[in-house]
Amino acid sequence: MNFIESIGSAIITTGRHVKDVLALLFDTLYWLAVGPLKNKFVKRDSIFDQMVFAGIGSLIIALFVSFFTGIVIAMQSAYQLSRFGANIYVAPMVAVGVARELGPVLTALVVAGRVGAAITAEIGTMKVTEQIEALETMALSPIRFLVVPRFLALLIMLPCLTIFADIMGIFGGFLVGVFNLKLDPYRYLTFSFQFMQWKDVWTGLIKSVTFAIVISMVGCYMGLKTKGGAEGVGKATTLSVVTSFIMIILFDCILTGLFYFTQK
Amino acid sequence: MEKEIVIKAENVVKKFGDRVILNGVSLEVYRGETFVIMGGSGCGKSTFLRHLIGALKPDSGKVSLLGKDLSLLSADDLDAMKKKIGMSFQSSALFDSMNIGENVSLPLKEHTKLEKNVIDIVVKMKLEMVGLRGFENLMTSQISGGMRKRVGLARAIAMDPEIVFYDEPTAGLDPIVAGVIDKLILDLSKKLAITSVVVTHDMKSVFSIADRIAMLYEGRVLSVGTPDEIKNSKNPMVQQFISGSADGPIKFFQQKDDYLEQLIK
Numbered sequence: 001m002n003f004i005e006s007i008g009s010a011i012i013t014t015g016r017h018v019k020d021v022l023a024l025l026f027d028t029l030y031w032l033a034v035g036p037l038k039n040k041f042v043k044r045d046s047i048f049d050q051m052v053f054a055g056i057g058s059l060i061i062a063l064f065v066s067f068f069t070g071i072v073i074a075m076q077s078a079y080q081l082s083r084f085g086a087n088i089y090v091a092p093m094v095a096v097g098v099a100r101e102l103g104p105v106l107t108a109l110v111v112a113g114r115v116g117a118a119i120t121a122e123i124g125t126m127k128v129t130e131q132i133e134a135l136e137t138m139a140l141s142p143i144r145f146l147v148v149p150r151f152l153a154l155l156i157m158l159p160c161l162t163i164f165a166d167i168m169g170i171f172g173g174f175l176v177g178v179f180n181l182k183l184d185p186y187r188y189l190t191f192s193f194q195f196m197q198w199k200d201v202w203t204g205l206i207k208s209v210t211f212a213i214v215i216s217m218v219g220c221y222m223g224l225k226t227k228g229g230a231e232g233v234g235k236a237t238t239l240s241v242v243t244s245f246i247m248i249i250l251f252d253c254i255l256t257g258l259f260y261f262t263q264k
Numbered sequence: 265m266e267k268e269i270v271i272k273a274e275n276v277v278k279k280f281g282d283r284v285i286l287n288g289v290s291l292e293v294y295r296g297e298t299f300v301i302m303g304g305s306g307c308g309k310s311t312f313l314r315h316l317i318g319a320l321k322p323d324s325g326k327v328s329l330l331g332k333d334l335s336l337l338s339a340d341d342l343d344a345m346k347k348k349i350g351m352s353f354q355s356s357a358l359f360d361s362m363n364i365g366e367n368v369s370l371p372l373k374e375h376t377k378l379e380k381n382v383i384d385i386v387v388k389m390k391l392e393m394v395g396l397r398g399f400e401n402l403m404t405s406q407i408s409g410g411m412r413k414r415v416g417l418a419r420a421i422a423m424d425p426e427i428v429f430y431d432e433p434t435a436g437l438d439p440i441v442a443g444v445i446d447k448l449i450l451d452l453s454k455k456l457a458i459t460s461v462v463v464t465h466d467m468k469s470v471f472s473i474a475d476r477i478a479m480l481y482e483g484r485v486l487s488v489g490t491p492d493e494i495k496n497s498k499n500p501m502v503q504q505f506i507s508g509s510a511d512g513p514i515k516f517f518q519q520k521d522d523y524l525e526q527l528i529k
Contacts, residue, residue, distance in 0.1 A: 130357035137317055138371045138423075139346035 021221050024143070025213070028151050031144040046149040054115045054150075055157030059164065061114065062107045066165035069102050070094055070172025078181055087181045091188045092195030094173030099200045103166040105252050108211035111158055112244035116219040119150050120240035123223025124233040132224065142224065151216040158212035159205050166204065203259045207252060214247045267294040270427060270459050275325035276315055278308075285311045287483035288325065293476075298453050298460040300470050303480035304505065304514065309463045310354075312480065313431055316461065317351055318342055330426065347375055350420030354432040356412040358404040358419070364391070365400030368419045375423065390418040394448060410441035417448060421458070428452065430462040434469045446472050467506060471495070479505065481514065 035041040077093045123146055126132050135142050170192065177183040222240035226232050271293035278286040285308045293299045303309045314320040315327050318334045327334050329345060337345060358367050368387045372378060378386070391397045394414040404412065413433060420428050433449065434442035446469050453460050464470060470477060470491070477494045479486045479502055487494065487502050494502060504512030 125360075129360075130353045130355050131359055133319060134351070134353060134357035134359075136319060137346060137349070137351040138374070139343035140371070140374055 017221075020225075021217050024147065024221050024224075025217050027143045028147050028217075031141065031148050032152070035144060035148070042144060042148045042152070046145075047152050050149045050153035051157050053118070054111065054153045055161060058107075058111050058114055058157075058161060062110050062161050062165050063168045065106050065110055066098065066103055066169040067172040069106060070098060070169035070174075071176050073097055073102070073169075074173035074176035075180075078176065082181075087177075088183060088187065088191055090173065090177050090181060091183070091192040094177075095170050095192040095196040096200050098169035098173070099166050099196060099204045101204070101252075101256070103169055104162050104204045104207040104211065105248065107162045107165045108158065108208060108215065108248050109245060111154070111161065112211075112215045112248060113241055115154065116215045116244045117237050117241050119216065119219030120223040120226070120237045121233055123220060124226030124236045127224060127226045128229055128232060147216075147220045147224075150220060151213070154212040154216045155209065158215070159208045162205060162208040166201070199263055203255070203263065207255050210251050210255060211248050214251060215244050218244045218247060269293070270295045270330055271299075271316060271461065272328040273312075273316065273325070274327075276312065276322045276327060277324045278311060278315065278320065278322055285483055286315070286322070289480070289483070289485055290325075291478055291485060291488070293459060293461060295459055296453070296457050297475040298449065298462065298473050300462045300464060300474040300477045301480060302463075302465055302467075302470050302477060302505070303486075304465065307480045308483045309480050310431060313429055313461070313463050317349060317429055318346065347371075347423055348426045350423065350425035350428040352413070352416045352420045352428065352430045352433055354435060356404075356409075356416040358412055358415055360404055363401055363403050364396070364407070364415050367404065367415060368422050371419070371422050386422070390422055391415075393421070393452070394418045395444075410437050410444070413437065413441075413445060414448070417445075417452075421452060421456070424456070425458065427459045427461065430460065430464075432464055432466075433462060434464060434466045439468075442466065442469060443472075445469075449473050467508065 031042075073094050074090050078087060078090050081087055081089050081093075123132070123142075126146070132142050132146075135145055174185070174188055174192075177188045178185050219240050222236045222243070226236040228235075269292050271291070273289055273291045276286050276289045277284070289308075289312055291299075291301075301309050301312065311320065315322055316329070318327075318329075318337075321335060330348065332341075332345065334342065334345070358364075359370070362370070365384075365387050368390055369383050372383045372386060376383075387400065388397055391399065394417050396411060396414055396418065399407070399411070399415075404415070407415070417433075430449065433445050437445065449460055449462065450473055452458050460473075462469075462473065474491050476488065476490055478488045479494070481501060487497055487499055489497070495506065497503060501513050504514050
């Protein structure tokens, strides 16, 4: 009985969180749409600051991760393909795999760990030190002031980061193909792009847009819900990163399924 | 002359879960006076303050500011109302990401169409009032607790509010700085004719600034009156609170179970 009860209460709590996050997303979109009409749009400076932090700041680590992942996929697929003498198929394997899957997902995970955590920690600290309440008493919406710039910055920067990560991953595979498998560089690249279609790139970008929404919403939501001083901020930050990771993988699965069945 | 009522709370009840925090609080505050709400820790005075600024909604009862029932206001009207009030927070609640000047100018930049150089002048005037002119470019982490309180005060009065709320303005400050803050609150009320509502349990501060005092105990108003009336109150609870003695009708211990019973259990 107790076990079933705890499952039940976990489902109810999760349901409430999902509802609240969706409400936050709705409010964010409301401010995005209505803000400019009321002449209360977000300051360009704050969007720009967030873009620099989320985008430029994450560039090196995102490129680093995807470069080595490209190398790893190339070596792992060469290990199998060389048995059939089909080494050249390493090229499309890396290109399609990176563009469709690993570029968007790994970049999102890196950004969730770096930017999502920072969003929760910053907003959470503002919450426990009454700064959020101070904004509200001044008739300034914390959503318009804090959430919208972070949401927009990630929405723009995560797909950009993903494109760079895609290129870097393909480059990593290219190095393995040329220097280890002794494939002709020109043939490697033509073969890559012959198999990789636009579809592979834009499905990857749709994923990364979805992940941007997930990271910013989860990060802001956990921050705004923080209570209980320094310990609370720590807990909220951990919970934010863990939730983002799980949601990213979950949405990746859903979207991959969707594209798999609809985009034959 | 009939005094104008600017704040009116009627039978405000608030529960957090099973705990009753406010158990029917009714108060009236007149224009231009300094009204102090005092009471022990956990008596609900901060919660009550949050009802007055519209941050919390009562479970029953109503709160009116400047003649308007807060629960009936639309979101836009509530925002308009919030521009007429200022709040000084217990922890100052300055924005860490901004310097002192930006903290004070934020409401002006967001809510008025003033030119930047006009805003700069207003910020200088507000900082002059709290004795911190010239500190505009310091970050909030570079100044002391007393200075933070004063910046918070400058920010609270940036929009020339009609009512300013203070949550524990002197808590955690040394006696001299506390005295300076008290004098500031008085100055602001007298010079700018602002209505002030101060929540505190600092007795020295209470009697030096208050025009009228309300004492809250266990979510109820125990007594309301001028400082003299409160000092001469016959109510033993009020007397115990003023003198700060441990023995009296107000019990410090809040355990529910009997001590002896719990020991031998």
